Amino acid sequence: MRRRLAGAGTVIALAGLAASLAQAAIDLVVGFRAADGAEMSELFGRVQSHAAVQLAVYDVGPLLFYVGLLALIGSLVSRRGPVTVWTAAAISLGIAVMGISLDLMPTGGALFLLAFASVGRAERALARS
Template sequence: MTHLAPGAPALTPLSRFCLIAGPALIAGYGIIRLLSDSGTPGPGWTAGHLALFCGLALFGPVFLGLRRLAPAGSPVRRRVAAVSSVVALAGLAASLAQAAIDLVVGFRAADGPEMSDLFEQVQSHAAVHLVVYSAGPLLFYAGLVALVAALVSRRGPVTGWTLAAILLGIVVMGVSLDLMPVGGMLFLQALAFVGRTDRARVADAQPVRGAGQYG
């Protein structure tokens, strides 16, 4: 008969990969942005925004994976995690739309002034500006913070350090886009720790073979 130790595995291999790759690509976008001419179409703009789009897309499995970590014995936490993940996914959709628009504008514009004109045309629509450029992307961060906060416990895998690093990363990126590499690395430190801790839980939960009913 087999026995599983407490703390059965919750994160899928895809979620663990995305916990690292998503923030790393966002940090990569920030680095490319610093090394290229910001606001000018070209290889730097395209490469940076492709990294941003892919990095954001990988947060879909991150949100779903974190939601699965909600403790089964706490209905309130599970409800908060469920609602927060929906909010975060809505913000993710808005953020992806913004990155996609940036890519399209970069492909269509011949130079910086034309790029500015195209952005003005897009953002002149009130609904687009609200959903894609102002309120929408904020849901990404609000949902992420609420989701992580609902999972914090002293025994992990989501700890107070995870929440603190996420909050600091959001503040840093909000101060200046030039600090995107720092914010992305803070996200990486916070979320990669969740992945490492979850792998430890998987190891602890491996079946003990040959044990009887009473061990």
């Protein structure tokens, strides 16, 4: 069960990462091609007018990364290994903070860093014993 959850979490997180990379690529191409703000708005309008692109690249796709991340953390918590409930809570809080505003991305990143640093310390402690 845990392996299936981890496998599904990995696939879902990678799909979300791919959507985020596609979004960044679109943003860069539009930025380089547009001569001014009006042309940039028009090019974005053309790209985002396709319902599948809007849904997969801008609306739902990037969120899949966070869903996959939670599934991966959940599979680690369930094995009672180096990941504690506190780690899962810090990651969940980091996701929530980033969802509130993109201006809070550094705060969410700091929460991720704290959570994963504790995982690294616990892994090293387990390896030593």
